[in-house]
Amino acid sequence: MDRNKRQEFAIVDIETTGGNAKSSRITEIAIVIHDGNKVLQRWETLVNPGKEIPTSIFALTGIDNEMVKDAPFFEEVAEQVYELLKDRIFVAHNVNFDYSFVRFQLHESGFEWSTIKLCTVRYARKIKPGLLSYSLGRLCDYLDIPLENRHRAGGDADATAILFAYLRALDTGQVFQEMIKHKSVDQRFPPHLNPIEFEQLPEEIGVYYFHDKTGKIIYVGKAVNIKKRVLSHFTGNNIQAQRQHFLKDIHHISYERCGTELMSLLLECAEIKKFWPKYNRSLKRYEPKFSLFSYEDQNGYLHLAIGKTNKLHDCIQFFQREYDAIQLLQSFIRKGEIDAQFCQFGSASLTVKSTKDSLLPDRDLHNTRIERCVEEWLNQQSSFVLIDKGRHEEEKSCIVIENGRFYGMGYIDQYCQSGGFEDIRAQVEKYRSNYYMEELVRQCAEKYPNKIHFLSKERMSFVAAEPDMLYEKIKSNSLFSIV
Incomplete structure (x- = not known):
């Protein structure tokens, strides 16, 4: 990095024809060069996107096809944009949106560029926690920051520059330094996600849920390490429209610990079937024909x-x-x-x-x-339970198969002694069975027959029979192979 630019910032705002970098194009860009205290340089231009501007975008920005018809194409200003951004920290409100467009169109113009990013949404959340909204317009209202030409690149970039300087002045700790570290996870987060929710995630086996602003579940996933897996959703520079919308829709995260990976797989499947989240791919490839x-x-x-x-x-x-x-x-x-x-x-x-x-x-x-x-x-189909580790030492996980079909699952006391099938069923939560879930249990039963305990009318204790005998009994059962 150029020594003279080391503590300089390129504060950027763009207007576009749509919501993702691959299928949409920049219509206006403004860049404010800032040293953390004051503006050093300012540049902006309309950009001919080479495609029609949708009516909805015109209604928001006021930029129409007539305004951009004589404006330069991005490749004509790409070198100038590159020089303004090169070796400077890239700052924007909801930084990943602006960064993905600029980086993609610079790449198309022959310029390979990447840099440290700083999001003023995330920065404001840390410096001014507890506000109802962190949109640029609302922040400017809360903080009495002048905002002219809203939803135009120049006006929004100028307001973001004032907001940035304001936050820097209030930053008496090391928030800024932590955020611009190369390995800082903060810049990867979706703009509407409170990082505290991420920090509270466990590094354990379980199922996690992404929620939209209304609390509705929009994605369900399973993980051996919930925190690590959730973070992986936010890494990389995927510019596909679906991923851009996905990240924008994430407002909250919740989770459910599970005792084993099998329990997490079963719960993930059950929850997807229950909620049909908009961003989950269906399990069609696993469904029987x-x-x-x-x-x-x-x-x-x-x-x-x-x-x-x-x-x-x-x-x-x-x-x-x-x-x-x-x-x-x-x-x-x-x-x-x-x-x-x-x-x-x-x-x-x-x-x-x-x-x-x-x-x-x-x-x-x-x-x-x-x-x-x-x-x-x-x-004729076997009824049995599969007993395995629980979420802690005082419990065990329990999966119930009734007459060859998946009945339900849950957690029971480590020292539980059962009085029969009805007693066991009462301690687990019932789920709607499907082929995929039954296949998961079948595969585990064949691999670990010592975890299987057959149920009968008699009192059942959790002492497995000989593994070889159980294995043969499971394999001969018509749940797993039609004879």
Whole structure:
């Protein structure tokens, strides 16, 4: 860094055609060179973005297509911008927004540039904590800072320069020095996030939640180290529109500790399914393709059918392969003496002769046969708990599988002695089951069979049977492999 510029600041404000650097362009830029006490130099210009300015942007800034048609393109002023910014600390209100645009368009113009950043939103939060809003307009109102030409680059840059000098004068500690350290995490934070919430995050296994300004959950994630994982969301210079909007929407963070990584994976999945946060990618790649389900027709007859999995419908069993579903349905027909005309085999072309030559059977007897067949099959599936570490030494995590389906999970006392399945179920929280969650438990059960404890009507203590025996029992169970 140039010795003469070491303590100089480039206070920047830009106006743009939209919200992200990759698909939008700068329409105006202002740069105020400051030494921390006073303005040394000032420069601003309109910029021809080379694309239409949306009506909504014109309504906000007053900059329209006519105003910029004779203005220089960014590449024509890029060298001048680069020289003004080079070796100076980049200062802006919500710095990551301005920085991402300027850096991207300098790169497109052939100038590779990066520098230390300082955000006056974050700086104001530290120097003047407890204000209702830290927008530039509100701060100027609170602090009696003149703000002319609001939402124009020159006016906002001038106001930011006054705000910056004001904050510097009040900074009697080492806030500024800490913030401009190369490894300072403060500059990476979303502008609306209170850093105190980040500092309170544990470095433990669990699930974390990002909330918008209304408190609504917009993202759910799991982590082995919550604090480290949350910070990773804020690093890098990704200029994609989705990430820019994502960071801008984050106002609060909350979290839930978990005893094991499996518990965090299950909770993450359950919470995503419950809240469907706007920034979470769906778990479609983990969802099974086919299901066996039952339904009642208009005449009151029960049907068994194979079809594409629908998250809105409960099913008897999930399948990755349609063939496996067909095998199970055919076994139902044989063993349960079910009339095949009430069975649909999905896309498969199967010729199955009706047991009643297409005449309608007695409805009550037919329905009883289907209900009994399904019930007996479900009862053949194992009910067990998976016991593992808890969130602290006085508890254990507990995952309950009932009749081969994920029932729920929670935490129990380290020295708990159970009186049976109902007792165990009462101590955990019930969750809606899905294939992904069952697959997670299956994989853990196969890898760690000594953590599995089968449930029965009898009193159950947490003493595992021989691992080899449990492993074989789990593998032979039709939850995990259709025989």
